[in-house]
Amino acid sequence: MPARRSWSVRTRLTLIAVTTAALSDTAVTAVALYFLHDLADAYYPGEPVPWYVHPGLFAFLVGMSLLGVVFAGVSAYRTVAFALLPVNAITSELTEITSTDLGRRVPVPEARDEIRELAQTINQALDRLEQAVERQRRFASDASHDLRSPLTAMRAQVEEALHYPEDVDWGPKAQAMLASLDRLQAIVADLLTLAKLDAAAPSARERIDLGRMVADELDRRERRVTVVRRLEPRVTVAGDPLQLARLLTNLMDNAERHAASTIMVSVSAHEGKAVLEVLDDGAGIAPAQREVVFARFTRLDAARARDAGGTGLGLPIAREIAQAHGGSLVVEDSSRGARFVLRIPLARRASDPGRPSGRPPGRAAAG
CATH class of the missing domain: 3.30.565.10 (Histidine kinase-like ATPase, C-terminal domain)
Structure with a gap:
């Protein structure tokens, strides 16, 4: 079942502002009518005063309340839209970033607020992602670069032995293939070491x-x-x-x-x-x-x-x-x-955490 689309942040904040304005205006209107009733009672003591003692004033209060609600809604909608402009810019830039173009970064607003912190955090995450992808590319490039040489040499030696078996001196041929295998093994070991170092995995100290x-x-x-x-x-x-x-x-x-x-x-x-x-x-x-x-x-x-x-x-x-x-x-x-x-x-001494170990340069000890 597809998820039901929720209202946007702008719409939700506008509804909150409108609701708050409506409640506030209702409270202000009620208070105004209450004081209007007391005022009429002061001028006409002993006589019953209905709530509609002044229909024109009552209509004015209600109209101003409705106008205030509308104004609050429009103002909230436009204010939220303006406040979310940096978020829209960040979203637009993120949609343009692909795995082949990780050098782009989202714009950082000048205002020192939560949106600026969000943009900086996103850029830091993109930095780490770019570095990780670059490490993978370097490893793939390194692996394909020099692995071809020993593999090509071994293939040529095997093909020669298959095509001309009676002319092959198997002793030197085996030695040559073993040398190619040794070189291949050394390259693979070095590539694995580089991959571990590139990953920046913590090691024992x-x-x-x-x-x-x-x-x-x-x-x-x-x-x-x-x-x-x-x-x-x-x-x-x-x-x-x-x-x-x-x-x-x-x-x-x-x-x-x-x-x-x-x-x-x-x-x-x-x-x-x-x-x-x-x-x-x-x-x-x-x-x-x-x-x-x-x-x-x-x-x-x-x-x-x-x-x-x-x-x-x-x-x-x-x-x-x-x-x-x-x-x-x-x-x-x-x-x-x-x-x-x-x-x-230099390592720091356990007894003096602020001072490095090791003595000043002096006469070298021959070994």
């Missing part, structure tokens, strides 16, 4: 000695190049240990792919921030490309191009993790190679 964590992670890595450590102790941050370990792993993987022979890793505290630096002695990154490297699936020039081991998502993931911890990850100047600098807030 622990007090972490950043220097000790970096030392432990470096100890677990296979040595491909010389790694120089300058790790200051007691630099404590509040964060997700798995995410921060992943951030360091991505920075180290990137540095190892481009280092000529040496990587320097340092941890220090400065101006209320924990600072992690990873510096390689490779070709370096041009200033114009220092933000480009954090874009997903970015390919730089030949000197810094990612090799077959990279997915093009390591540095974007590292920056997302840094931002999720209230920090930043940038490429800064260096005399040689690329210098990635992470800054995240």
Whole structure:
């Protein structure tokens, strides 16, 4: 059964105003007639005075009451219509917003009233919706962008084996297909990590000695190049240990792919921030490309191009993790190679909530 259409807000408010005016006018007319009766009784004592003692005055009172009701109804209708103009504008703009055009926003009235608050709340909801849709689009774009390469390579290898089975060396062919599968698995894992970071899902926060964590992670890595450590102790941050370990792993993987022979890793505290630096002695990154490297699936020039081991998502993931911890990850100047600098807030001491943990910068501890 379809829902019965109710009256509009304008109609309901007008009826309330008319009803209120009618009741008020009736009360005023009754009071006026009562005093008119007393006045006539004062002038004609001892004589009965009927309610219609002055028909002309009575008609005037009734007519003015009816006119007041009509005036109240018209005024209420027009006043409510004027007051609802911002609501009509908001409704009109909302009907024009589609999933492919989420950049539009409803107009915000200048008057500081409830309608202004409503418009601001709607715009904030549209901001969140646009960000969510943009995250979905980015994930779909990322997924389709680089998944094609390993899938195309595997398809070509399988088709070659089917067409020329007698000429296929199955050992190298299997190794090539396994390498494509490994790359595909790495891309899928990175895409899932990005999806979780994009969703801004809350993660567990622990007090972490950043220097000790970096030392432990470096100890677990296979040595491909010389790694120089300058790790200051007691630099404590509040964060997700798995995410921060992943951030360091991505920075180290990137540095190892481009280092000529040496990587320097340092941890220090400065101006209320924990600072992690990873510096390689490779070709370096041009200033114009220092933000480009954090874009997903970015390919730089030949000197810094990612090799077959990279997915093009390591540095974007590292920056997302840094931002999720209230920090930043940038490429800064260096005399040689690329210098990635992470800054995240120091954890506050339990005994002193207003003062961050970690000592001032001092002599670095070699690790």
